[in-house]
Amino acid sequence: MNARLLKNLAMPIALAAIAAFFAVKEPAFLGPRNLTQLVVEFSITGTLALGMFLILLTGQIDLSVGSGVGLVGGIAAVLVFQQGWSAPAAMSAAFAVALVLWVLMGALIVRQRIPSFIITLGGLLIFKGLFWLVIQNSTVPVVRGDQENLYSRLTTYYLPAHFGLALAAAIAAVLAVLAWRSRAARAAHRLAVPPAGRAIAQWIATAAAIVGLAAVFNAFRGVPLSLLVLAGTAAAVYFLTQHTPFGRYLYAIGGNEEAAVLSGIAVNRVLVGAYVLMGVAVALTGFMTTAYSGASTTTVGDLMELDAIAACVIGGTALKGGRGTVWGVIFGALIMTALLNGMTLLAVSPEIKFIARGAVLTLAVWMDVKLGR
Amino acid sequence: MPAPLLEARALTKRFPGVTALSNVAFDLRAGEIHALCGENGAGKSTLIKLLAGIHPHGSYAGELHVDGRPAAFRSIRDAEAAGIAVITQEFALVDELSVAENIFLGRAPRRGVRVDWLEMNRRAAALLADFGLAINPETPVRELGIGQKQLVEVVRAMDKESRVLVLDEPTAALTEQEVAVLLDHLRRLRAQGTACIYISHKLDEVFAIADRITVLRDGASITTLATRDATVPLVIKHMVGREIADMFPKRWSALTPTRFPASHPAQRVGVNALHPLRVSHLSVAPEAGSPPFLRDISFELRPGEVLGFGGLMGAGRTELLMHLFGAWGHRTSGDVQLCARAHNSATPRESIARGLVLVTEDRKRHGLVPGQPIGFNLSLSSLRQFTRTGRLDLPAEHVRNQRLFDSLRIKAPDQHARVGGLSGGNQQKVVLGKALMTGPTVVLLDEPTRGIDVGAKLEVYELINRLTAEGKAVLLVSSELPELMGMSDRIIMLHEGGVGGEFARAEFSQEKLLAAAMGHARAA
Numbered sequence: 001m002n003a004r005l006l007k008n009l010a011m012p013i014a015l016a017a018i019a020a021f022f023a024v025k026e027p028a029f030l031g032p033r034n035l036t037q038l039v040v041e042f043s044i045t046g047t048l049a050l051g052m053f054l055i056l057l058t059g060q061i062d063l064s065v066g067s068g069v070g071l072v073g074g075i076a077a078v079l080v081f082q083q084g085w086s087a088p089a090a091m092s093a094a095f096a097v098a099l100v101l102w103v104l105m106g107a108l109i110v111r112q113r114i115p116s117f118i119i120t121l122g123g124l125l126i127f128k129g130l131f132w133l134v135i136q137n138s139t140v141p142v143v144r145g146d147q148e149n150l151y152s153r154l155t156t157y158y159l160p161a162h163f164g165l166a167l168a169a170a171i172a173a174v175l176a177v178l179a180w181r182s183r184a185a186r187a188a189h190r191l192a193v194p195p196a197g198r199a200i201a202q203w204i205a206t207a208a209a210i211v212g213l214a215a216v217f218n219a220f221r222g223v224p225l226s227l228l229v230l231a232g233t234a235a236a237v238y239f240l241t242q243h244t245p246f247g248r249y250l251y252a253i254g255g256n257e258e259a260a261v262l263s264g265i266a267v268n269r270v271l272v273g274a275y276v277l278m279g280v281a282v283a284l285t286g287f288m289t290t291a292y293s294g295a296s297t298t299t300v301g302d303l304m305e306l307d308a309i310a311a312c313v314i315g316g317t318a319l320k321g322g323r324g325t326v327w328g329v330i331f332g333a334l335i336m337t338a339l340l341n342g343m344t345l346l347a348v349s350p351e352i353k354f355i356a357r358g359a360v361l362t363l364a365v366w367m368d369v370k371l372g373r
Numbered sequence: 374m375p376a377p378l379l380e381a382r383a384l385t386k387r388f389p390g391v392t393a394l395s396n397v398a399f400d401l402r403a404g405e406i407h408a409l410c411g412e413n414g415a416g417k418s419t420l421i422k423l424l425a426g427i428h429p430h431g432s433y434a435g436e437l438h439v440d441g442r443p444a445a446f447r448s449i450r451d452a453e454a455a456g457i458a459v460i461t462q463e464f465a466l467v468d469e470l471s472v473a474e475n476i477f478l479g480r481a482p483r484r485g486v487r488v489d490w491l492e493m494n495r496r497a498a499a500l501l502a503d504f505g506l507a508i509n510p511e512t513p514v515r516e517l518g519i520g521q522k523q524l525v526e527v528v529r530a531m532d533k534e535s536r537v538l539v540l541d542e543p544t545a546a547l548t549e550q551e552v553a554v555l556l557d558h559l560r561r562l563r564a565q566g567t568a569c570i571y572i573s574h575k576l577d578e579v580f581a582i583a584d585r586i587t588v589l590r591d592g593a594s595i596t597t598l599a600t601r602d603a604t605v606p607l608v609i610k611h612m613v614g615r616e617i618a619d620m621f622p623k624r625w626s627a628l629t630p631t632r633f634p635a636s637h638p639a640q641r642v643g644v645n646a647l648h649p650l651r652v653s654h655l656s657v658a659p660e661a662g663s664p665p666f667l668r669d670i671s672f673e674l675r676p677g678e679v680l681g682f683g684g685l686m687g688a689g690r691t692e693l694l695m696h697l698f699g700a701w702g703h704r705t706s707g708d709v710q711l712c713a714r715a716h717n718s719a720t721p722r723e724s725i726a727r728g729l730v731l732v733t734e735d736r737k738r739h740g741l742v743p744g745q746p747i748g749f750n751l752s753l754s755s756l757r758q759f760t761r762t763g764r765l766d767l768p769a770e771h772v773r774n775q776r777l778f779d780s781l782r783i784k785a786p787d788q789h790a791r792v793g794g795l796s797g798g799n800q801q802k803v804v805l806g807k808a809l810m811t812g813p814t815v816v817l818l819d820e821p822t823r824g825i826d827v828g829a830k831l832e833v834y835e836l837i838n839r840l841t842a843e844g845k846a847v848l849l850v851s852s853e854l855p856e857l858m859g860m861s862d863r864i865i866m867l868h869e870g871g872v873g874g875e876f877a878r879a880e881f882s883q884e885k886l887l888a889a890a891m892g893h894a895r896a897a
Contacts, residue, residue, distance in 0.1 A: 189768040243765050245756040252753055255742035262700055262739050263754045263807065264725035322744050 051281025059321025064123030073290030102279025254321020621859030798829025
């Protein structure tokens with residue numbers, strides 16, 4: 001019981017420790033400006049990690065996402081800057097390319113029975129090559145002239161202060177309705193309902209956190225648009241994994257694929273579905289990352305597959321599949337982002353950054369093994 | 374008279390919930406071939422594992438003596454050092470290595486730190502020639518046929534200077550010609566003084582080669598006979614000679630409809646209802662292009678009936694069920710009708726949707742997601758029932774799971790307990806529950822009581838009766854004849870992929886069934 005408690009608290013404690021360390025070294029770490037920047041970076045890493053989470057749940061892997069992020073962002077940038085397309089049209093086209101590529105990889109993995117490690121390793125190299133061809137090894141801005149567009153604003157738009165607060169309040173209200181409906185449904189089935197006092201206390205704490213967060217962002221420029229992208233992705237992935245048969249099947253396939261087949265699960269279809277959703281996450285991340293750098297350059301997306309996998313694993317997702325939670329992935333992504341952001345703030349050299357990221361990943365997995373069952 | 378080469382005195386081995394060996398006596402003399410006979414589960418494999426050091430000294434009661442001196446094998450290595458080599462049904466050869474490398478695995482001749490390949494291949498060639506085997510020692514093992522692999526195992530065992538060779542079902546996968554070659558080699562080894570323990574279901578072989586026969590039954594050594602004093606029917610009689618324990622709950626049989634009370638659900642189904650499952654002239658190959666393994670199997674299943682399928686290990690029982698479920702094999706001919714609809718080239722998903730479920734034999738591997746809770750596993754095949762516009766109705770699912778959890782009397786704190794931590798009997802209930810929740814018409818049960826304790830067995834039997842009372846048809850595969858006879862309305866014995874005999878309830882006798890399973894339908 002103690003080990004389990006420790007395990008559940010391990011991530012919040014680690015996150016608090018990292019935040020405290022950087023805040024002591026550099027008080028600006030917790031300032032509204034840096035927090036806002038951190039949240040934009042977190043949205044990027046987190047969105048990709050949530051896609052990766054679906055893949056890892058089934059026991060598969062996707063190494064191609066970093067290159068894919070660069071490629072999708074690059075295609076949209078070229079269409080906007082060189083072809084003069086409108087941003088929504090360019091992004092839709094790039095989005096479609098991502099879907100096609102990930103359907104293709106998923107189909108190869110299930111139909112030809114090629115291990116996902118190999119297919120996506122091939123994807124990593126091929127997408128990288130395609131990416132560089134598309135942008136012709138140059139730097140392609142996401143805007144033409146100085147007209148801002150949807151693409152460029154993805155990571156630079158902030159909700160107006162009053163709108164941010166209103167949205168936070170609305171989300172809190174929706175959470176209250178959902179919680180109330182869940183209680184009603186349980187009661188209708190004569191299931192035990194947790195005491196109302198505790199539920200209300202829980203809701204108050206959550207609502208305060210959400211509104212408080214909005215207030216902190218408002219102290220700088222407002223709630224970043226990219227955080228809404230992440231929140232939407234997280235809500236979708238949460239719903240998918242906890243409230244749909246598809247999500248159950250992901251866990252079942254990762255837990256025991258043979259049993260899943262014999263339980264009547266269309267394993268191939270579910271796996272291709274997971275890769276399609278990964279493609280969606282890659283496209284969203286590709287747009288945000290490229291927008292965040294201001295332009296598509298050859299290094300966009302580099303090693304992002306490893307950050308995504310690391311975030312999942314730090315968050316308790318099992319690489320062999322069948323185990324993991326959305327909350328864990330969110331925390332894992334936060335830890336990875338806080339670490340990188342803090343080190344950048346302290347002007348740590350890139351060499352040491354790599355070593356520190358690797359060490360944290362290794363440590364997290366080691367602790368997971370130690371504290372695991 | 375010299376002390377026996379190997380002697381077991383009063384061996385008793387218990388596993389949780391089951392006594393695998395009780396008070397077994399066995400002795401092996403130098404230069405004899407001694408056969409071990411018994412039904413599936415009689416304790417043959419356990420006895421061998423004790424002799425081979427796989428179950429180490431201290432994990433069992435009783436004594437082992439080698440050359441009259443007590444022996445305490447703590448590992449396979451200890452047993453090998455005493456000259457005991459075991460060749461099991463699963464080959465212990467590494468497919469990717471050459472024949473020579475396999476023979477000298479772990480003890481390759483060396484020159485300094487390097488392997489002396491020339492010396493190794495030379496010695497391997499000499500050994501193979503000794504056995505009259507025309508095999509190039511540099512051939513990768515994967516290129517050998519099964520018979521040749523078996524012989525390479527024998528060569529390897531003999532080169533370890535084994536004095537006792539233990540062969541567990543060595544001929545299960547061999548052609549007649551390969552069997553003859555193997556038996557010739559064993560006779561030659563016997564002439565040189567090697568002793569051999571020979572386990573086989575094929576009594577012809579046993580009678581052709583063994584000097585003595587020891588029969589095991591329910592973990593006890595029943596008798597040891599000199600082969601010249603024994604006959605096939607006598608050995609079979611000793612193998613089955615047991616009272617059917619009075620542990621099978623009474624049941625209504627759909628085959629004698631007059632005995633149903635008017636209120637019985639089978640009346641509602643109607644005895645003349647369609648056959649839920651009708652199989653005609655079914656032949657199935659492991660994969661397209663290979664010769665059929667299941668041959669010309671025909672039967673039909675009536676509502677409310679339990680049709681038992683028996684047979685020896687490898688007779689094709691599991692394969693038959695897996696094929697009907699759509700999870701194994703390539704049909705070469707024949708027709709399957711499920712509720713009067715063609716049931717061909719189906720997937721497990723389609724089978725479940727059409728009302729046919731399978732409860733697999735290997736529940737850990739095929740039946741359960743061990744890391745997930747009981748509830749997750751129970752509803753895994755039935756999530757559609759709880760899906761409203763793409764969304765799972767979790768409370769409804771929870772309630773349904775809870776009902777099944779209670780009615781199956783699964784022993785766990787609640788339905789959120791992980792399945793992997795449950796006992797075998799409770800895991801089996803979860804697998805059964807998962808199948809039942811789909812609302813099947815035909816239930817295929819493959820060894821539903823294997824490895825579970827007596828109490829849980831009884832509950833499984835009661836569950837089977839409940840199913841038939843609801844008019845569902847059950848196909849029961851079991852290795853235990855008493856169970857098969859106690860629970861079935863009819864029994865079909867499979868023999869080497871075909872029907873060895875079909876028996877109505879009045880004709881049930883262990884002798885007849887076992888004889889049919891061994892292809893001696895007329896012997897008993």
